[in-house]
Each structure stands twice: as C-alpha cells, then as structure tokens.
Amino acid sequence: MKKIISHLLIISAFVFVGLSVSAQMPSASERAMKQTNWMKSNLKLTDDQANKVQDVNLKYANKMDELHKSTATKQDKMTSMKSDEAAKDAELKAILNDSQYQTYLQKKEEMKKQMKEKMKEKKQAA
Secondary structure, X not given: OHHHHHHHHHHHHHHOOOOOOOOOOOOHHHHHHHHHHHHHHHHOOOHHHHHHXXXXXXXXXXXXXXXXXXXXOHHHHHHHHHHHHHHHHHHHHHHOOHHHHHHHHHHXXXXXXXXXXXXXXXXXXX
16 A cells, blocks of 8 residues: 555656645646646757647646546556556657657656655654
C-alpha cells in the first residue's frame, strides 16, 4: 500500500510540474499550460513542438481529472496512471528529438527522487 501511495505521489508530482500547490487545484487546461511552459523552457521546444506537446499535456491532464473523480479502487487508479504515463511518454517521444526526450526523462527522474525525499522527510517528522 505504501508503494502504491508513493508511486501515486511521484506521478502526481510530474503532472503538477512547476505548480505551487494551493488550496484549490488548477484546472486541467491550467496544469497543461504550465507543464507545457516548463517544457518549452527546459527542453527548448519549437513552436510546432510546443503546440503538439500542449495537446498531449491537456489530454493527459483531463484523463487525470477523470481518474481522480472515478470510483475505481486505488490499485485500479494506480494501474491506469502507470498506463497513462507510459502512453504519454510514447506520444512525447514521437514529438521530441532524442536529446529533448532524454532531458525530459532525466528531469522526470530528478522530480521523482525529490518527491521521494520529501515524503521520507515528512514521514520522519511525523
């Protein structure tokens, strides 16, 4: 169960890249735009790539909202999130060049590590 929660938080962290989490969750379109802007600056996207990446980010932000609202079990939600993450990565790989995609994967791993560290700190503080 802890592993599921950990994975859920890691994936969620990626979805909310660059967002300062507030009491009210931003809309899917706001989250997608912020993620696209982050990718523009960190991956040096062309205008054409940015438009395509925005579409992908919006598609998966909407899927995340649907999943969040669903009544599926935590395990089913986690399975769907992993599947969606893999599908999103595949779509992004088709848009990005090799260097951009490798940078994307590296940044994604860095964020996962940061989230794990934050969770560990919270756990120790509790």
